[in-house]
Amino acid sequence: MGHGSTVDLSTENRTLGSLSGKLIALGAVMAVIGIVGTVVLGSLEGAFESGDSGQGHQSQQQAATDGHRVPAADDEHGATDGESDAAAVHHGPTHGFNTEWSIWHPYLVSACFFLTMTLGALFFVLVHHITNAGWSAVVRRLAEGVSRNIVLMALIFCPLVMPGPMGALYKWIHPDPGDEIISVKSSYLDYNWFLIRMGVYFFIWIVFAWSYHRSSVAQDRDGDVQRSSRLSRISPLGVALFALSITFAGYDLLMSLDAHWFSTIFGVYIFAGCVLSFHALLALIVVWLQANGRLTRAISDDHMQDIGKMMFAFTIFWAYIAFSQYMLYWYANIPEETIWFVRRQSVWMWGFWGWMMVVGHFFVPFLFLVSRHIKRKRATIAFGAMWVLAMHWADMYYLVMPQISNGTEFPFKMVDIMIPIGMGGLFIIGLALSLRGHSLIAEKDPRMAESLAFENA
Amino acid sequence: MESQMNSSNGVETITAETAIDPKPVLMLAEFATADGLMEAAAGVRDKGFKLWDCHTPYPVHGLDAAMGVKPTLLPWIVLCGGFFGFSGGLLMQGWMNAIDYPFLISGKPFFSIPASIPVAFEMTILFSAFASFGGMLLLNGLPRLYRPHFRSDRFRRATADRFFISIDGRDRQFDVDSNSRLLQELGASAVEVIEE
Numbered sequence: 012m013g014h015g016s017t018v019d020l021s022t023e024n025r026t027l028g029s030l031s032g033k034l035i036a037l038g039a040v041m042a043v044i045g046i047v048g049t050v051v052l053g054s055l056e057g058a059f060e061s062g063d064s065g066q067g068h069q070s071q072q073q074a075a076t077d078g079h080r081v082p083a084a085d086d087e088h089g090a091t092d093g094e095s096d097a098a099a100v101h102h103g104p105t106h107g108f109n110t111e112w113s114i115w116h117p118y119l120v121s122a123c124f125f126l127t128m129t130l131g132a133l134f135f136v137l138v139h140h141i142t143n144a145g146w147s148a149v150v151r152r153l154a155e156g157v158s159r160n161i162v163l164m165a166l167i168f169c170p171l172v173m174p175g176p177m178g179a180l181y182k183w184i185h186p187d188p189g190d191e192i193i194s195v196k197s198s199y200l201d202y203n204w205f206l207i208r209m210g211v212y213f214f215i216w217i218v219f220a221w222s223y224h225r226s227s228v229a230q231d232r233d234g235d236v237q238r239s240s241r242l243s244r245i246s247p248l249g250v251a252l253f254a255l256s257i258t259f260a261g262y263d264l265l266m267s268l269d270a271h272w273f274s275t276i277f278g279v280y281i282f283a284g285c286v287l288s289f290h291a292l293l294a295l296i297v298v299w300l301q302a303n304g305r306l307t308r309a310i311s312d313d314h315m316q317d318i319g320k321m322m323f324a325f326t327i328f329w330a331y332i333a334f335s336q337y338m339l340y341w342y343a344n345i346p347e348e349t350i351w352f353v354r355r356q357s358v359w360m361w362g363f364w365g366w367m368m369v370v371g372h373f374f375v376p377f378l379f380l381v382s383r384h385i386k387r388k389r390a391t392i393a394f395g396a397m398w399v400l401a402m403h404w405a406d407m408y409y410l411v412m413p414q415i416s417n418g419t420e421f422p423f424k425m426v427d428i429m430i431p432i433g434m435g436g437l438f439i440i441g442l443a444l445s446l447r448g449h450s451l452i453a454e455k456d457p458r459m460a461e462s463l464a465f466e467n468a
Numbered sequence: 469m470e471s472q473m474n475s476s477n478g479v480e481t482i483t484a485e486t487a488i489d490p491k492p493v494l495m496l497a498e499f500a501t502a503d504g505l506m507e508a509a510a511g512v513r514d515k516g517f518k519l520w521d522c523h524t525p526y527p528v529h530g531l532d533a534a535m536g537v538k539p540t541l542l543p544w545i546v547l548c549g550g551f552f553g554f555s556g557g558l559l560m561q562g563w564m565n566a567i568d569y570p571f572l573i574s575g576k577p578f579f580s581i582p583a584s585i586p587v588a589f590e591m592t593i594l595f596s597a598f599a600s601f602g603g604m605l606l607l608n609g610l611p612r613l614y615r616p617h618f619r620s621d622r623f624r625r626a627t628a629d630r631f632f633i634s635i636d637g638r639d640r641q642f643d644v645d646s647n648s649r650l651l652q653e654l655g656a657s658a659v660e661v662i663e664e
Binding site for chain 2: 334337338341342344381382383466
């Protein structure tokens, strides 16, 4: 099809080479700044003062009882009281969430921020195999590299699923006595069953990320076309398992922070953030690689435009899902559902944060990315990608943090910044290890010629 | 109806027999390959022609650049259509539900943004689509029942296996002799002048 001169891959600088050392050094510096910053600033801010989980449990119960005077919390009891009158008389109101800040809250925000990006990369690889996509072959290796960071994410999640941090994060670990709502969910919200589920999710993700990457790299050497068709054949299974695992992981990690609340669309909401944030990350990686003389012609303006289109599309998809959730709850106006949003409007800062989601996570990137010129220029697409990533972090923050003090204070601390910096450093190191040692491009992919010649009509 | 003359320089002239005092209105140049067309288009572009076009049986990538086509106004028309649909959707619902016929439904406010978003969203899509379809027709000067191109039998192959450049007679640089020489130099396999 293409009449332009096709890029000769052999003339491209297509290995990470000396950049991997630079990346690892950058990652190490960020990790050290993040960890030292977290320890120092965290100590100043009293992040490590709360006792062990047992004491935490006591004080949370106290806080929950104190929280009775918060009007937003009262609404919730209306729904509970009918079923657990007797219990309520003896034990006071019950809560589905912990109100006390712990260092694990910002840790969860940051871990979910990087987990969603990594999973977005896995989805990218799977879905482009399913559709036998031509244009994306030049950037698929980068996605495969990012998806391999899932191993790092598993390590990052290990401390989080220890009993102490879990008790600090999730009320259902130590529910209030007489909490009917959590007790009927207890067969699902069970610590051991949670651990098994997490193990299964990460097993699925790691197996798919590694096998796709391995087969793709092996194809660089032997050029076996059968590998591509084999991967395409199993990718429907991969996407089905991905859909289930990310939905339930979203429920387990983020939605169960308030175990009384539920949203059937929550998994899709997390998925939208996954794909959006990964495309933003991919744009940044490409811009950075090209600024350092890698793949300067193989990845063209047209490929950048398509990455930008995907960011644009998933900006809209995110807004569509977020608004669908909001509007149905607003319309039905059932207290046990609206409480989640009421809590996010109780102080002006959270109200502002909600508007920042509407304007900053939707309107700004929508209007910014709508133009093809913006999507084709490296500087502008990089700016858009950084904006989208910042908003995605703010989105994760919005999902986790408002439960602190039942939303009556804005719990921002410096460790909220330091932990993502540290984790970002580890993520960059993981990325460097994952991308080095082989080509940055799936050299002998049967769709490579089509991809190199790709042009937006 | 038509008469065809072959002049000495290899340029065919197609004239309507009914035409009184026929004037050239169009020049057609035929090319056998897309690559040949691309090169010729770049040549015509570099001569500074304004009212001319290329005709191909399928979309040829890179032809826009070879022709020096300026960015189209269409996205801005679509953007305006979208804004009109969005604000129109909100205003329509506000007027209908809160002013013209206020009707209390399950205790909701007469007008509220969340309830109005789905309709405003659909109106945005609808008017963007109208604007892009209508704007495309308008900018292309469509619908047009007749074009002088249709007089050429050779031009019928533009939908099958031939590539054409047409230069409009209203172009400032339109001149039968010099233009036909240019097109032949650029590799045209045949050049026709259409008069009416």
